[in-house]
Amino acid sequence: MTGSGTQTAAEKTPLRVVIVEDNSADAELVLRELRRSGFQVSSEEAQTAEQFRRAIRKSVPEVVLADYNLGQWRGMETLEIMRQEGVEAPLILVSGALGDVTAVECIKLGATDYVLKDALARLPISIRRALEEKRLREERKLALEALAKKAEALTISNQELEQFAYVASHDLQEPLRMVASYTQLLAEKYKGKLDQQADKYIGYAVEGAVRMQTLIQDLLAFSRAGRPGTEMKDTDCNFVVEGALRNLQAAVSESGALVVYKDLPHVLGNAPQLQQVFQNLIGNGIKFRGGDAPLIQIGAERRERDWWLTLSDNGIGIPPEFADEVFVIFKRLHTRTEYSGNGIGLSICKKIIEYHGGKIWVERQEGPGTTFRFTLPALGEETAAAVHKNQESKDENHATSLVG
Amino acid sequence: MNAENGEILLVEDSQDDIDLTMHTLRRENLANNISIARDGEEALDFLFCRGAYAQRAPEQLPRLVLLDLKLPKVDGIEVLAQIKADRRTKIIPVVILTSSREERDLVNSYNLGANSYIQKPVDFDQFRQVVKSLGLYWLVINHRPMSVRGAKQGK
Amino acid sequence: MKTTPQVLLVDDNPADLNLASEALEQSGRPNRVCTVMDGDEALAYLQRQGKYANELTPDLVLLDLSLPRKDGRAVLAEIKGDPILRKIPVVVFSTSQAAHDISLSYELGANGYVCKPGNLHDYLLAIQSITDFWFGYARLPRKEER
Numbered sequence: 001m002t003g004s005g006t007q008t009a010a011e012k013t014p015l016r017v018v019i020v021e022d023n024s025a026d027a028e029l030v031l032r033e034l035r036r037s038g039f040q041v042s043s044e045e046a047q048t049a050e051q052f053r054r055a056i057r058k059s060v061p062e063v064v065l066a067d068y069n070l071g072q073w074r075g076m077e078t079l080e081i082m083r084q085e086g087v088e089a090p091l092i093l094v095s096g097a098l099g100d101v102t103a104v105e106c107i108k109l110g111a112t113d114y115v116l117k118d119a120l121a122r123l124p125i126s127i128r129r130a131l132e133e134k135r136l137r138e139e140r141k142l143a144l145e146a147l148a149k150k151a152e153a154l155t156i157s158n159q160e161l162e163q164f165a166y167v168a169s170h171d172l173q174e175p176l177r178m179v180a181s182y183t184q185l186l187a188e189k190y191k192g193k194l195d196q197q198a199d200k201y202i203g204y205a206v207e208g209a210v211r212m213q214t215l216i217q218d219l220l221a222f223s224r225a226g227r228p229g230t231e232m233k234d235t236d237c238n239f240v241v242e243g244a245l246r247n248l249q250a251a252v253s254e255s256g257a258l259v260v261y262k263d264l265p266h267v268l269g270n271a272p273q274l275q276q277v278f279q280n281l282i283g284n285g286i287k288f289r290g291g292d293a294p295l296i297q298i299g300a301e302r303r304e305r306d307w308w309l310t311l312s313d314n315g316i317g318i319p320p321e322f323a324d325e326v327f328v329i330f331k332r333l334h335t336r337t338e339y340s341g342n343g344i345g346l347s348i349c350k351k352i353i354e355y356h357g358g359k360i361w362v363e364r365q366e367g368p369g370t371t372f373r374f375t376l377p378a379l380g381e382e383t384a385a386a387v388h389k390n391q392e393s394k395d396e397n398h399a400t401s402l403v404g
Numbered sequence: 405m406n407a408e409n410g411e412i413l414l415v416e417d418s419q420d421d422i423d424l425t426m427h428t429l430r431r432e433n434l435a436n437n438i439s440i441a442r443d444g445e446e447a448l449d450f451l452f453c454r455g456a457y458a459q460r461a462p463e464q465l466p467r468l469v470l471l472d473l474k475l476p477k478v479d480g481i482e483v484l485a486q487i488k489a490d491r492r493t494k495i496i497p498v499v500i501l502t503s504s505r506e507e508r509d510l511v512n513s514y515n516l517g518a519n520s521y522i523q524k525p526v527d528f529d530q531f532r533q534v535v536k537s538l539g540l541y542w543l544v545i546n547h548r549p550m551s552v553r554g555a556k557q558g559k
Numbered sequence: 560m561k562t563t564p565q566v567l568l569v570d571d572n573p574a575d576l577n578l579a580s581e582a583l584e585q586s587g588r589p590n591r592v593c594t595v596m597d598g599d600e601a602l603a604y605l606q607r608q609g610k611y612a613n614e615l616t617p618d619l620v621l622l623d624l625s626l627p628r629k630d631g632r633a634v635l636a637e638i639k640g641d642p643i644l645r646k647i648p649v650v651v652f653s654t655s656q657a658a659h660d661i662s663l664s665y666e667l668g669a670n671g672y673v674c675k676p677g678n679l680h681d682y683l684l685a686i687q688s689i690t691d692f693w694f695g696y697a698r699l700p701r702k703e704e705r
Binding site: 485491493494495497507510511513517519520521522523533534537538540542544545546547548549550 | 592598639646648650658661662664665666668670671672673674684688689690691692693695696697698699700701
């Protein structure tokens with residue numbers, strides 16, 4: 001057996017072919033060519049549409065070879081019959097002279113290829129190529145399905161995690177309130193009436209309970225930040241910063257802080273959440289100040305489809321070895337006596353920015369202070385349309401809406 | 405004198421009482437956003453965004469209405485009835501602040517859904533105490549509703 | 560003549576009932592406290608049914624929302640839907656800060672909504688403010704009217 005081209009493993013099992021041809025001699029020629037090139041073929045012949053239908057019902061072919069002109073019908077009709085029977089197989093037209101226009105039309109209509117009867121040597125190559133394409137398509141389909149499943153599992157797991165965080169913190173608040181209130185009552189009613197040791201114990205218990213309460217509230221805030229289903233739209237960062245500054249009014253005036261920003265861009269985002277980001281970053285700049293009055297500068301730079309925002313302060317700075325860790329929830333770099341807080345502000349910022357499709361990091365710098373950089377999508381027509389479409393499907397999929 | 409975004413709507417026709425109420429609320433730092441309506445019609449126009457207040461946005465609900473009963477044009481009971489009959493406005497806390505001593509007014513008010521009912525003391529100092537206490541309770545301790553459920557949340 | 564005001568506390572948590580009672584006691588405004596632990600009991604009390612036949616109608620109801628079986632929202636709806644009972648001031652006293660719960664309560668006719676504060680100091684302050692206002696300055700429908 002002479003083969004043209006290499007034999008693949010698949011060719012060791014007979015290739016199931018249906019030949020649709022009203023001329024038996026031509027059909028025989030085709031089969032001979034296939035065998036000559038190394039294919040083992042198990043074939044069915046069909047001359048009429050009915051015969052074809054029966055043949056593909058009996059056994060699904062791997063490839064269909066059809067003449068273009070079959071007297072009463074056309075080879076292209078096999079496509080429709082296959083569609084009706086739910087059979088997918090490449091159709092290769094084996095035909096007399098077709099004319100380029102017709103050939104291209106056939107391919108547009110769904111034929112995989114066409115081979116001229118007086119150039120049958122091309123047929124095996126064409127078949128091999130069609131089979132390879134089919135295999136690749138199958139692989140890709142499976143890969144996409146696996147990816148979709150993974151994405152869905154991740155979404156569910158994310159939703160479950162958020163729901164857990166919400167429920168846990170919400171339901172924990174109640175018994176926690178009992179512990180906090182009653183230890184405080186104990187402290188009040190029995191202070192000085194039991195011994196000093198008891199006062200100390202009660203003091204620690206109260207402290208622990210109160211701290212647990214703020215931790216739970218922070219966890220609740222974290223679970224709410226950047227939740228799926230939040231509306232993204234045209235957001236003016238100037239308004240957002242102004243809102244943040246309003247909330248930080250007391251801290252700003254108390255510290256004599258100066259916050260400088262000008263002509264910040266419009267981005268695609270969620271205003272209340274972005275306000276939270278700015279509020280946390282500016283608040284940190286004020287809280288972790290050095291000896292001087294805090295100076296915080298906010299700027300923005302356009303890079304392709306995103307805005308790169310910069311927020312720098314002149315505070316105590318973050319050691320480079322902790323540049324990544326500061327975004328971890330509850331991670332603190334100082335003791336409670338040095339600075340207050342639970343270490344949740346930056347992790348909330350990260351969650352929100354990432355939900356907006358951006359990134360946030362601490363920029364390496366010489367000299368004192370800290371510079372945060374984060375990216376946000378610019379407001380552009382295609383970006384807006386893409387997010388809108390994404391939003392629609394998210395809204396459809398989002399199961400329960402959690403009320404904060 | 406009427407602020408555009410009134411946090412509190414004071415419906416009162418006596419200038420003395422208006423002055424005293426506003427002064428007390430401001431001094432106790434309980435509110436600095438107070439709108440005044442001097443008769444029942446103005447109060448209704450304000451809350452239902454019509455007439456002189458046609459420019460008001462319906463989402464802008466005051467967080468508290470202090471309502472006198474004896475008012476010119478439309479009286480307080482009628483104003484109360486209309487506020488509590490409308491789905492959008494019924495959630496606004498309405499505190500009747502009146503000189504009326506009639507039991508009937510008291511019962512009618514609660515029946516119509518007034519959130520609370522206060523008789524204005526005659527004494528200057530006591531009046532101030534009353535305003536201070538109601539301010540603390542209604543503006544600090546008590547939670548106000550944000551909006552009508554089902555309506556789109558504001559920006 | 561002013562009689563001692565009466566408060567009905569509706570809450571399924573005995574610790575919370577105790578805390579509220581103590582706070583009401585400490586408030587400096589004399590008042591009588593009655594407690595029930597679920598929605599059906601609350602309604603039976605207000606309607607003076609069965610074992611509550613001789614109870615006085617309260618001047619103020621402090622109502623928790625999360626109750627077993629019939630929950631606080633349903634109780635509120637029933638009270639404010641009843642032509643006799645609707646005059647009774649009902650203040651929702653709940654841990655929930657959810658906007659949904661707050662709006663719904665007002666829609667159902669709650670006279671007020673107070674979130675139970677997490678720490679003792681604020682809790683006492685809240686109860687103090689409630690008694691100051693409702694028993695000090697607010698006029699309540701006279702019992703004979705109900």
